[in-house]
Amino acid sequence: MIRFCGGSVRGINHQQSGIPNQDNYRIVNHRMYACVAVCDGLGSRAYAHIGSKLLSWLLTVSAKKLMKQQNNFEAYINRNVQLWHFLTWLFGSKHFDTTCLFVFVNEKKIILAQLGDGLISVKKNDQLIVLPYHHTVYLNHTKSVYKSKVTEWVIQTLPLSADDKLEVFLTTDGLSNEIIQDQLGRFMEMLSNRVRPERQATQNPAIVDILNQAPNHYNHDDKTIVIGG
Numbered sequence: 630m631i632r633f634c635g636g637s638v639r640g641i642n643h644q645q646s647g648i649p650n651q652d653n654y655r656i657v658n659h660r661m662y663a664c665v666a667v668c669d670g671l672g673s674r675a676y677a678h679i680g681s682k683l684l685s686w687l688l689t690v691s692a693k694k695l696m697k698q699q700n701n702f703e704a705y706i707n708r709n710v711q712l713w714h715f716l717t718w719l720f721g722s723k724h725f726d727t728t729c730l731f732v733f734v735n736e737k738k739i740i741l742a743q744l745g746d747g748l749i750s751v752k753k754n755d756q757l758i759v760l761p762y763h764h765t766v767y768l769n770h771t772k773s774v775y776k777s778k779v780t781e782w783v784i785q786t787l788p789l790s791a792d793d794k795l796e797v798f799l800t801t802d803g804l805s806n807e808i809i810q811d812q813l814g815r816f817m818e819m820l821s822n823r824v825r826p827e828r829q830a831t832q833n834p835a836i837v838d839i840l841n842q843a844p845n846h847y848n849h850d851d852k853t854i855v856i857g858g
Contacts, residue, residue: 631734631795632658633665634824635855636836640803642849648672651727652801652853653681655689662735664692665855669747669801671726671773672850676717680725684713684774688731695733695740702740702786706731707779726775730799734857736789739797743783745771746802750813753787754794757814760785771802796821797857803850804843820856 633656643650651670657663666685670677687709695705717725728745741749741760749760760783772781789795798817800808808816824835840852 630658630660630736631663631797631857633663633732633797633855633857634833634836635665635667635799635853636833636840637851637853638837638840640850640852643851649678650851651677651681652803652851653678653685654799654853654855655682655685656855657689657692659693662692662696662733663857664689664695664733665731665799665857667730667747667799667801667853667855668727669729669745669803669851669853671728671771674726675724676720677725677727680713680717680722680774681727683716683725684709684727684729687712688729692733696735702742702784703779703782706742706782706784710774710779713774723775726773728771728773728801730801732797732799732857734789734795734797736791738789739787739795741785741787744777744781745773746805748798748800748802748805748808750798750817751787752794752796752798752814752817753789757817758785758787759813795858797855799853799855801851801853803852804840804854807844817856820854821858824856 666688668681670681731742733740
């Protein structure tokens with residue numbers, strides 16, 4: 630079974646301003662399945678760091694329900710987003726706003742889901758698959774959980790067999806804007822050579838080191854990477 634590990638660092642702007650890391654990721658590595666949610670709190674929101682942590686927890690804590698083939702994934706997303714709204718409405722849900730990347734894997738399937746900026750890519754055997762999220766780069770606007778409907782999530786399900794070799798890569802827009810698309814496969818290969826997903830830690834030291842050395846040409850935002858293999 631695939632195993633995930635990750636790391637996250639504060640961006641230069643947040644370090645200088647004393648703002649907490651507004652990215653959050655949560656990983657579940659179960660013997661029957663694995664899943665991860667990576668959420669990027671919107672920088673202009675007062676409690677974005679709390680909103681991103683809450684949504685990543687909600688989407689992963691009950692992911693075992695997705696083991697059932699008949700479970701509707703859109704309904705699963707919708708239930709958890711509604712619960713996120715319920716838990717934040719007293720203080721104004723818009724102040725907790727966040728984007729989200731989500732991946733669920735078991736022996737039969739992998740589900741990819743994205744709302745807002747960031748990047749999810751999967752290498753299945755020799756095929757590189759990038760979740761086709763379309764957005765306009767450099768505009769300070771993105772889809773987020775506060776106003777979006779479940780139909781605005783980009784969702785893709787891929788069948789898996791026991792012989793499939795799988796590598797998964799997720800990153801927030803603090804890094805995705807820096808990655809040249811035709812070098813994505815090479816970047817994922819570098820990660821797989823430097824990081825061992827089975828050695829899970831709250832903050833994988835190798836990933837944190839990569840993030841601290843990452844360029845900041847276009848984005849001084851927080852940076853998060855999660856990989857699975």
